[in-house]
Amino acid sequence: MSEDRQGGGRDERRPRRTSNPGGPRRPRDQRGAPRASGPNRARPTQPKTGSENPRFDGPPIPPEIEAKQLAPEIRGELTTLDRYTADAVARHLVAAGELLEEDPEAALAHARAARARSGRIAAVREAVGIAAYHCGDWAQALAELRAARRMGSKSPLLPLIADCERGVGRPERAIELARSPEAEQLTGDDADELKMVVAGARADLGQLEQALAVLSTPQLDPSRRGSTAARLFYAYAETLLALDRRQDALQWFLNAAAADLEGVTDAEDRVTELS
Numbered sequence: 001m002s003e004d005r006q007g008g009g010r011d012e013r014r015p016r017r018t019s020n021p022g023g024p025r026r027p028r029d030q031r032g033a034p035r036a037s038g039p040n041r042a043r044p045t046q047p048k049t050g051s052e053n054p055r056f057d058g059p060p061i062p063p064e065i066e067a068k069q070l071a072p073e074i075r076g077e078l079t080t081l082d083r084y085t086a087d088a089v090a091r092h093l094v095a096a097g098e099l100l101e102e103d104p105e106a107a108l109a110h111a112r113a114a115r116a117r118s119g120r121i122a123a124v125r126e127a128v129g130i131a132a133y134h135c136g137d138w139a140q141a142l143a144e145l146r147a148a149r150r151m152g153s154k155s156p157l158l159p160l161i162a163d164c165e166r167g168v169g170r171p172e173r174a175i176e177l178a179r180s181p182e183a184e185q186l187t188g189d190d191a192d193e194l195k196m197v198v199a200g201a202r203a204d205l206g207q208l209e210q211a212l213a214v215l216s217t218p219q220l221d222p223s224r225r226g227s228t229a230a231r232l233f234y235a236y237a238e239t240l241l242a243l244d245r246r247q248d249a250l251q252w253f254l255n256a257a258a259a260d261l262e263g264v265t266d267a268e269d270r271v272t273e274l275s
Helices: 073-075 083-099 104-117 122-134 138-150 158-167 171-178 189-205 208-215 227-242 246-259 266-272
Strands: none
Touching: 073 122, 073 266, 083 104, 083 122, 104 122, 122 138, 122 158, 138 158, 158 171, 158 189, 171 189, 189 208, 189 227, 208 227, 227 246, 227 266, 246 266
16 A cells, blocks of 8 residues: 555544544635645555444534534524434534544544435535545545535535545546536635645546646746645655655645745644655
8 A cells, every 4th residue: 555645644544634523613725625635645445334224313412512512504494404403413414514624534434414304405415525525435536426416515526526436446537527617616725725635636547747847837826825725735745755856855845834824734743754
């Protein structure tokens, strides 16, 4: 299995920038970020999905978690449920959001428990999809995120869906999605996320020059700061390195380190390695 360096940590198997499935909403640029994308992306074996009992009660919810912690816009989607069910679903979603980074398997269990009670609500299906994505279960994540999109999810899910297509071994499909009208509507960080996924898909196909062109169009601005910029520069540096352009790669790892104000990459370590 190859190392997954593109997301910033060579032993990383999950995305550093994460979505919070149903819990208190994080800042906009921390929702829905695809996992590490690039030429050395790892392909962990997908977990086996056991039979799911629709009456599954789910894991116990910590007593300190309350339904009112759920983001108001998601609580609004639960108004079609009776009060008891809505409270249970909300608390499971909050628990899933809080556990997503430290224990994604537990987060997935909570999200599934919410789905067992309210499988026709977009935010719930999105929560299951994001948790499955963090567990590396690309097939389940893809199915759930597609369902959330059909149900009218307002989140920009296309980068995640495209990355799941890569995860199940369909990089061509990821590239095709990036040409869709929906992709043309993406802006800012969401557009950059899809760009990194497409570059990774090109790299999966051995098309490193095309991957480099995707990442550098429009031209990268090394003065940018923030986690998305850091990951974009890191992806560019990794692709340069795969093309044996060591000095150029070193410069972009330096740019990634300067942009990385939150420590989402291991760019500084890569600079040390290449210096």
